[in-house]
Amino acid sequence: MSVTDPCELPADRRRGSNFGWSLGMVLRRWHERVEELLKDLPHGSRGYHILAVVVHEEVPTQGALAARLAIDRSVLTYVIDDLANAGLIERRPDPQDRRARRVVATERGRQTLAEAERRVAHAEDHVLGGLPEEQREVFRDLAARAAEAIHAAAPATDPCVAVQSVLPPAD
Amino acid sequence: MSVTDPCELPADRRRGSNFGWSLGMVLRRWHERVEELLKDLPHGSRGYHILAVVVHEEVPTQGALAARLAIDRSVLTYVIDDLANAGLIERRPDPQDRRARRVVATERGRQTLAEAERRVAHAEDHVLGGLPEEQREVFRDLAARAAEAIHAAAPATDPCVAVQSVLPPAD
DNA sequence: CGCCTATCGTTTGTCAGACAACCTATCTTC
């Protein structure tokens, strides 16, 4: 096993952009940790995100919630079911529109979220352990702002990308 | 779990740490874009990452490659198959160990990667369009370093996490 | 009012990717 040490590559640039890989790596680890921590929160990190939005933001309907989190409506259905069964949120009929359901947090839900957030914050520090303290905050902040911007510009459509082969023409 | 958290969280994070969501958001968009751009590179971003490592780093064997990218060996098998079929890399028997295969890039593979990297870099700027120019580089850099650290500390095991319910005791 | 279309939430089915288990060929050790 004589591996040329990968650390001897000084030029970051030479290795090309491994941004996608890096993000995937960090996210995967985040997921592992959080999923472990929130084992008995219904649907783990999924449930966590949803609960967080329900508690912290005033999101009128399930549809709006799906839009806010950029997840599929059909997913919301059963996650909310289970969060409701766990007594963390409630699904109430909207008096103005009987098609819609308003999702509100229970007190238990609020408590649970608070505890979950403590744990997740801790886990995140662990995940970002490779970065010095102050840079973690920077990273988190940049991620949040990048994500927010992406989410705002939701339609992923960008007609200006001319789809053309990466491959050089066959000789 | 005594909780006067030593690291008093800034009010910013009271809104809940949506770090995981943010990362997911950015990564998802990255994926969409890149997958589109590299449509005819076998296995898209997957093939891209593998090709990048094969070209830029001296990775001895398939197993080492899998370890480097932290992906499953069984995935490598067919991705490499297809990259090889596309004439981008070659799988050569290792003269020292006939079990092992050395994976080397072809000239065509190198050209293809160069083109792919151009496109991906462009796409990434687009994905990070919500951040001002100089912060994008910071973000990329932090991501890379965080990921590298995570990858170095590969075993996700952390015995210090006491698995305990997030939910408050049922009344 | 009766009809038409859009929207909300839900259900169902399909598909791809992740991962474990197993297999064969080869190397290493004793």
Added chain:
DNA sequence: GAAGATAGGTTGTCTGACAAACGATAGGCG
């Protein structure tokens, strides 16, 4: 050379994402 370890490959299972269809209700319009 027999036993166990390791490289690569194959197979099967399971999960999660997503599309499509559905019932219920709202709003517009004749």
